[in-house]
Amino acid sequence: MDVTPKIAIKNLFKIFGPQPKKARTLLEQGLSKEEIFELTETTIGVQNASFEIYAGEIFVIMGLSGSGKSTIVRMLNRLIEPTSGQVFVDNEEITSMNRGQLVQMRRKKMSMVFQSFALMPHMSVLQNAAFGLEMDGIDRKTREERALKALEQVGLEAWAESMPAELSGGMQQRVGLARGLATDPEVLLMDEAFSALDPLIRTEMQDELLRLQARQKRTIVFISHDLDEAMRIGDRIAIMEGGRVVQVGTPEEILQNPADDYVRAFFRGVDPTNILTAGDIALDSQVTIVIADGKSPRAALQRLIKNDRDYGYVVDSERHFKGIVSTDSLREVIERPEVDQTIPNAYLPGAKPAFSGDYMQDILPQVASHPWPLAILDDDGKYLGAISKNLFLRTLHRSEQVENGTLEGPATK
Amino acid sequence: MNIFNFDEQQIPLDEWIQTFVDWLVANYRDIFQIIKAPIEWSLNGLEWLFATLPPWVVILLFAVAAWRFAGKRVTLFTLLTFLLIGYLGLWEDTMTTLSMVICSVVFCAVAGIPLGIMAGRSDRFEMILRPFLDAMQTTPAFVYLVPVVMLFSIGTVSGILATIVFALPPIIRLTSLGIRQVHPELVEAALAFGATNWQVLRKVQFPLAMPSIMAGLNQTIMMALSMVVIAALIGAGGLGNPVVQGLNTLEIGMATVGGLAIVLLAMVLDRITQGIGKK
Ligand SMILES: Nc1ncnc2c1ncn2[C@@H]1O[C@H](COP(=O)(O)OP(=O)(O)OP(=O)(O)O)[C@@H](O)[C@H]1O
């Protein structure tokens, strides 16, 4: 991943209402959002948000209704003016741009997809898709060609001459997506873009988005209040509560180390075996035996006994996984004639490794059916570590604690 | 001192207004005569046109418009109305009234649509405008007829000015309403794609407000027609004439025939403009 962030926001605040200064002071005095509203009829939309979004990632912002997701995403293109703080895109400060620069930035760099689709009812599908280009003053022929290409990308070129009202919800949002893609922006803002669609269509649209993203990497800021959706498409997730950003990280990081009860409550009811992969939980705490230096079964046995372990993980000098040996299998080999006294002869039959990208769910049968910890390899076949029954259960147990947390869980629609 | 003694303490507002209008007339009548000019030109042009066109051409034009925008039945109704008006001997008066109505409606649209757009986009402007619109719609025409005549003299132009005062509010109100009814999300979407304020207005708000603006235009036409009789009182010609004369001389038949022609003409214009609004 890129080191310089595509988008950076720094100490961003948005305070709605009649007394922003007073609300700010009260906030600094430690009053809650609700108390401040009681006193001043002023709403804290977003408070002191800072994070970075990298080029080419899908960054999901999650949180309950009213937590400030829409506000924060609208401050990225300044549909909502921040009360204070800064927004940078490619190191350019959006928050200090004048009107003209801002308009150019919106036309060329950043487009948006809306929850309610927000298609122009008086324009055809093609004209809708071409809307951003039309605002940019691109001539009719060129913009319609480009819009048609964008419609092709979402599979709607046959509907170009239809009016939006003649299309189903899912198709309308495809038009919304095509409108966002037609200007070929580097950044795509999506505010609950799929929330209004029924579950089947929603999954279909998520796949569509991932497919488009695989073909051409854009930086996508995706708002959602659906955890499954966030897990499915998000490279990283930011969780918001009451205008604050409480945690930013990959789904796995957040699931394993929730920052507070609010985040924990969010993950209540999530099956961790669907989300955590073997690589996330594997530990490199087993004894490894390097085969290259001509180690004999005897030496290997010594090593296991010395470390008080029953199993050893055999790798070559580059850590490529070879097999698993046990104290019993080594002893049995040592009994054999001299020529047969090799470590490979002591490999346990059936000791197949798993890969770091496999989900916990997928490796469960293997973990359960053998007495030895399951060896986990990376994509190049190198040994990363192992997962014992114990470790597997501990991981499950920890997320169970999350599930039984005292907090009221957020409604994940 | 008793502040509720209304008999002894009175505000002489009536005198002040009297003085003010007298002062205006004495010093600025010339300026008002200049303001008159564009209206006079437009009106003369229209009147000349309708007087020169042979009746069958006028009837054909209206019939085609009705056919195009409002369908068969309205076309038939339009034909019958104009034929009846002709046979009732009111053709010339009707053409004068049409010129006046068209002239006032054009001025109402030219002033009213931009004002309505501004009111639709600015709460403050709408707030300032609203009491004026209320006053224009509710002040009895007789109250401003006299100052209008004093400043602009008697005649058709004064009639049109009085008509404009009365018929302007609906197009402003309905234009503003139309702009306000455009979903804020659509405006937001347009802005998100880099639309300037002017582009938002031209590409999104105005086209979407069009049905409402057309309804406003239709209302303005109706109200302009309803002023025909009052305009006749200050010397404007047209279909108001037979009504006023009929009332003065107690010739009920003449008054009724004039009234009938106004009503029929109103219905024709209403159906055609409503048809345009729906397209
Ligand atoms: N224009 C506004 N005026 C006043 N308060 C506002 C305005 N817009 C948002 N708010 C308040 O700011 C807070 C954050 O709103 P925001 O719309 O960003 O929430 P959200 O996380 O997008 O919620 P949802 O899931 O319902 O869309 C809420 O308390 C909301 O009431």
Ligand SMILES: [Mg+2]
């Ligand atoms: Mg929202």
